[in-house]
Amino acid sequence: MKPLRPIAGCAVLMALALLVAAAQKPPAPVAAALQAPDPTQIHIEGELKSKSPDLWVVGEFSVLVDGQTQYVEKRGLADLGAWLIVWAVSDPSGTPRAEIIVVDRPAGASTPIIQFSAVLNKANGEWWVVGDQMVHLSPPVLSVVVTPTVGSLVTVTAEQQDSLLEAIRIETAVQDPSQIPLDFEGTIEAMELDRWQVDGRWVKVPPSDTLIIGTPAVGKHAEVRALLQGDGSLLAILIRVPEKIEVTMGTLVTDIAQQASGAEVWDVSVFPDELYTDPYSATVHVDGDTLVDESRAIARPGQWADVRAQPLNPDEFQAEVIRLEQTVAITVEGNLQQAATASGSGGWAQVGGRTIWFPGQMPRSVSAATGGQGRTLIEGILLGNGIVMAQRFIPIEGQAP
Amino acid sequence: MLQHRANGRWNRLAAVLALIAVAVVSRPAGSAADTQPSPWSTAAPIATGLAQAGLPTMAYTRDGMAHAVWESSGALYYAFQPPNRPWSTRVRVAAGLSPSMVIDANSELHVLFANQFNGNYEIYYIHRRGSTWFLPINVSHTSGRSGNPVLTLAGDGTLNAAWMDNTPGYWTIYHGAWSGVFWSSQPVPYARGQVPSMAAAPTGTIFLAWQDKVPTTANPSGEYDVLVSELTEGRWSLPLNVSDSPGVESLGVSVAATGDGVVHTTWVDQSQLIQYCYGRDIYWSHPQLVWSASSPAHAPRIIADAGSYLNIAWDQLETIWTTRERAMPAAWPKPDVVAAPVGSLRGVTMALLPASGVTIGWVQAVSPGGYGLYATWQATGLERRAWLPLLTR
Numbered sequence: 001m002k003p004l005r006p007i008a009g010c011a012v013l014m015a016l017a018l019l020v021a022a023a024q025k026p027p028a029p030v031a032a033a034l035q036a037p038d039p040t041q042i043h044i045e046g047e048l049k050s051k052s053p054d055l056w057v058v059g060e061f062s063v064l065v066d067g068q069t070q071y072v073e074k075r076g077l078a079d080l081g082a083w084l085i086v087w088a089v090s091d092p093s094g095t096p097r098a099e100i101i102v103v104d105r106p107a108g109a110s111t112p113i114i115q116f117s118a119v120l121n122k123a124n125g126e127w128w129v130v131g132d133q134m135v136h137l138s139p140p141v142l143s144v145v146v147t148p149t150v151g152s153l154v155t156v157t158a159e160q161q162d163s164l165l166e167a168i169r170i171e172t173a174v175q176d177p178s179q180i181p182l183d184f185e186g187t188i189e190a191m192e193l194d195r196w197q198v199d200g201r202w203v204k205v206p207p208s209d210t211l212i213i214g215t216p217a218v219g220k221h222a223e224v225r226a227l228l229q230g231d232g233s234l235l236a237i238l239i240r241v242p243e244k245i246e247v248t249m250g251t252l253v254t255d256i257a258q259q260a261s262g263a264e265v266w267d268v269s270v271f272p273d274e275l276y277t278d279p280y281s282a283t284v285h286v287d288g289d290t291l292v293d294e295s296r297a298i299a300r301p302g303q304w305a306d307v308r309a310q311p312l313n314p315d316e317f318q319a320e321v322i323r324l325e326q327t328v329a330i331t332v333e334g335n336l337q338q339a340a341t342a343s344g345s346g347g348w349a350q351v352g353g354r355t356i357w358f359p360g361q362m363p364r365s366v367s368a369a370t371g372g373q374g375r376t377l378i379e380g381i382l383l384g385n386g387i388v389m390a391q392r393f394i395p396i397e398g399q400a401p
Numbered sequence: 402m403l404q405h406r407a408n409g410r411w412n413r414l415a416a417v418l419a420l421i422a423v424a425v426v427s428r429p430a431g432s433a434a435d436t437q438p439s440p441w442s443t444a445a446p447i448a449t450g451l452a453q454a455g456l457p458t459m460a461y462t463r464d465g466m467a468h469a470v471w472e473s474s475g476a477l478y479y480a481f482q483p484p485n486r487p488w489s490t491r492v493r494v495a496a497g498l499s500p501s502m503v504i505d506a507n508s509e510l511h512v513l514f515a516n517q518f519n520g521n522y523e524i525y526y527i528h529r530r531g532s533t534w535f536l537p538i539n540v541s542h543t544s545g546r547s548g549n550p551v552l553t554l555a556g557d558g559t560l561n562a563a564w565m566d567n568t569p570g571y572w573t574i575y576h577g578a579w580s581g582v583f584w585s586s587q588p589v590p591y592a593r594g595q596v597p598s599m600a601a602a603p604t605g606t607i608f609l610a611w612q613d614k615v616p617t618t619a620n621p622s623g624e625y626d627v628l629v630s631e632l633t634e635g636r637w638s639l640p641l642n643v644s645d646s647p648g649v650e651s652l653g654v655s656v657a658a659t660g661d662g663v664v665h666t667t668w669v670d671q672s673q674l675i676q677y678c679y680g681r682d683i684y685w686s687h688p689q690l691v692w693s694a695s696s697p698a699h700a701p702r703i704i705a706d707a708g709s710y711l712n713i714a715w716d717q718l719e720t721i722w723t724t725r726e727r728a729m730p731a732a733w734p735k736p737d738v739v740a741a742p743v744g745s746l747r748g749v750t751m752a753l754l755p756a757s758g759v760t761i762g763w764v765q766a767v768s769p770g771g772y773g774l775y776a777t778w779q780a781t782g783l784e785r786r787a788w789l790p791l792l793t794r
Binding site: 040041042043044045070071072074085087090100102112113114115116117118119131132133153155157173174177180181182183184185186223225226228238240246248250271272273274275277288289291293294295296297298306308320321323325326327328329330353354355382383384385386387 | 452453455474475495496498515516517518519522523525536537538539541542543544545546548549565567568569570572580582583584585586587588591592593595596612613615616617618621625626628635639640641642643645650652653654672683685696697699700717718719743744745747765766767768769770771772
C-alpha cells in the first residue's frame with residue numbers, strides 16, 4: 001500500500017487554511033469607515049459650577065461657549081447653581097463646544113432625583129454600597145422602609161450631588177432572595193375560607209398574612225402579590241381589587257387642548273371593537289404620567305391613537321398609555337354594499353373588501369347618488385383599526401344603478 | 402505494520418481537522434452568488450379573529466420551533482409553531498402590554514412587559530421553561546411609570562433590559578440586568594427620552610438607542626433625534642446624537658449589532674425617509690437613506706444575521722416593506738413588499754430563522770374586532786457549506 005501521508009498532510013493544510021479564514025478580522029471597510037469621527041452631538045448635563053466668557057463648567061464637564069451657542073432659558077436663567085442640559089460637539093481643542101444650552105432647573109431648585117435598585121453589598125454607618133454605587137445616608141431626611149440586610153434587594157431614591165448620591169429614601173424591594181414576590185392578576189373564580197382561585201391559580205389567603213384592598217367578590221378582577229411556598233403553593237401577601245378596570249380603545253384624535261397645568265385634554269372619536277358600531281365622542285385626559293409613545297407618529301389632531309385608560313365616566317377617560325399612528329390617505333374602488341348604522345351619526349359600508357365609515361350626513365348623499373349599491377370610488381383615510389373613513393365618494397359612471 | 406498504523410492515524414487526524422474546518426467555516430462573506438435569498442413565503446396567520454392586537458415579538462428555538470408573544474386588550478398571549486406544522490392555539494400568559502422576547506441557548510423563553518399593578522406601571526419578567534410559564538416578577542421597582550421594555554441576551558448569556566421611566570419627573574431610559582435571582586436597575590446617565598431599542602455585541606458591549614427631543618432657540622420644545630449610548634466594562638458612554646437632524650422629527654429607532662462589534666441603527670425621518678447609520682464608540686457614519694417611502698413609513702426594525710447581512714423591515718400602514726444588504730453598504734437595494742394591502746398593517750417584528758433566514762411578523766386589522774397576526778419568512782441560503790478537499794491517489 002502506498003503511504004497516504006502526503007495526501008493527509010494536504011488535507012491538514014487545507015483544514016488549517018480554512019480555520020484561519022474563519023478567524024479572519026472584520027472586512028477592511030469596517031475599520032476604515034470607523035476611523036474618521038464626525039463632530040457628533042453629545043448630551044451632557046449637570047449643575048453650572050462656573051462660567052467665564054468662553055468656558056463653562058457643567059457638572060463633571062468643561063464646555064466651550066461662543067457666539068454660535070444657543071441658550072434656551074424658558075425654565076430659568078443660566079446662573080451658577082442652575083441644572084443645565086448641554087448639547088455639544090467635539091472641538092479641535094479637545095473640549096466639547098456647546099451648541100445648545102437648556103436651563104432645566106434654575107439655581108436653588110433641587111437636583112434631579114434618581115432611583116435605582118440593586119443588592120445591598122455593604123452597610124457601614126452613613127455609607128452604604130448598593131450594587132457598585134456608594135450612597136450617603138443623611139439620617140434627618142432619610143426614610144428607610146423595612147431596614148434591609150446585606151444581600152437584600154433595595155431601591156434607593158437619591159439626589160445627585162456631583163458624583164455623590166445623597167439618599168432620600170431606601171426601600172427593601174426583596175428581603176430574602178428565595179422569596180421574590182410574584183405579581184399576577186385576573187378574575188376571582190372562587191373564594192373559599194382561606195384560599196381563592198384567581199386567573200386559574202389557587203392562592204392561600206390567610207387573614208393574618210394577606211392585605212386585602214377593595215371589595216373582593218367572585219367575578220371581579222384582582223391583582224395578587226404572592227410568595228411561592230416550599231410545597232409549591234402560593235401565599236398571597238396582597239390582593240387588590242380595583243374599582244375600575246382599564247380599557248383599551250382605538251380612537252381618532254380630533255383636538256388637543258393644552259391646560260395651564262401642563263396637562264392636555266384630547267377630544268377623540270372612539271371606535272368600538274364591534275363591527276358596524278358607530279364611533280362616539282369622548283374626552284381623554286393626558287398628564288405627565290401618561291406614556292405617550294411617539295415612536296410612530298407625533299401627537300396632533302388627525303392621528304390615530306390606541307389608548308389604554310381608566311374610565312372616569314362613560315365618555316371621559318384618564319389615559320395611561322397612548323400609542324400614536326399616522327393615518328394614511330387611501331383610495332378604494334369597488335362595489336358598494338351599505339350596511340345598517342346604529343346611531344345615525346354616520347353610516348357603514350363595504351367597498352372593495354374594506355370597511356368604510358361615512359361620517360355625518362355622507363350616507364344620505366351616498367344613498368341618493370348610488371341607491372346604496374354600485375361601483376364606487378372612495379377617497380379617505382386608513383385608520384389604525386383597518387377602517388377607511390371616507391372623505392369623498394365618486395359613483396363610477398355607467399355603473400351606478 | 403507500524404507504517405500502516407501511522408498512516409491510519411494521520412488519516413484520522415486529517416479527517417477530524419477537515420470536519421472541524423467544515424463545521425466552523427460558513428460561506429465567505431460577500432459571496433453574493435451564494436447568498437441569494439429565496440422569495441418571501443405567503444403570509445401565514447399566527448392568530449386571527451382578535452378583538453385587538455399589537456406589538457408582537459417573535460423568536461425561534463434551535464429545534465426550529467417558532468414562538469410569538471403579543472398583546473391584546475391588556476393581556477399577553479403566546480403561540481408556537483413546530484416546524485412544518487400550523488400555529489398552536491393561543492394561550493394567555495399574563496396581564497400586560499408591550500412584550501419583548503428573547504430565547505437563550507437552552508431554549509428557555511424570556512419575556513419582559515409592562516403592566517399596571519397596585520396603581521403603578523412596572524416592568525415585569527416571565528419565562529417559559531419546558532412548557533411551563535413562570536409567574537411575573539418585578540423588574541423595574543420604580544415609583545414612576547415604566548413602559549416600552551426591550552430585552553436582549555448578552556454574549557455571556559446574561560439578560561439585559563431597557564425601558565422608559567418617568568420617575569425623575571421626565572422620561573428617562575433605564576437599564577436592568579438579571580443576576581439569576583434579582584433584576585437590578587438604574588437610569589442610564591444623561592439618557593432622557595423614550596422608546597429604547599437595545600442590542601448586544603459578541604464583544605460584551607451593550608448598545609442602547611432611543612429618541613429624545615433636542616430643543617433650539619427657535620423651537621424650545623424641540624424635535625426628536627436619535628441618541629445612542631453603549632455599556633462597556635460597567636460604564637455608559639455619553640449619549641451621542643446620531644441622527645442630528647435639526648428641524649426634522651427622527652422617530653422609531655431600532656438597533657442591531659454584528660459580530661465585529663459594530664452597531665447598526667435605523668429610524669424614520671419626516672415620516673417617510675428610512676435612515677440607517679452605523680458605528681461604535683465615538684465613531685459614527687453619516688445617516689444613509691435606505692428608502693424614501695411614497696406614504697408615511699413607521700418604526701423600521703433591523704436585524705443582523707450571522708453572515709453580517711442586515712435586514713430592515715417597516716410598515717407603511719397599507720403595506721410591509723423590507724430590504725436586505727451586507728452591513729455598511731454603499732447603497733441599499735430597492736425594498737420588497739412582503740404583505741398584500743389588506744386593512745392596516747403595523748407592529749413589524751423580525752426574528753432569525755435557525756437555519757439562516759428571516760421571519761417578519763406584523764399585526765393586521767381589517768375592521769374593529771378583526772385583528773390578526775401574520776408572518777412571512779425568507780430563507781437566505783447561508784447554510785454552512787462543506788468545502789472538502791478532493792483526495793486523489
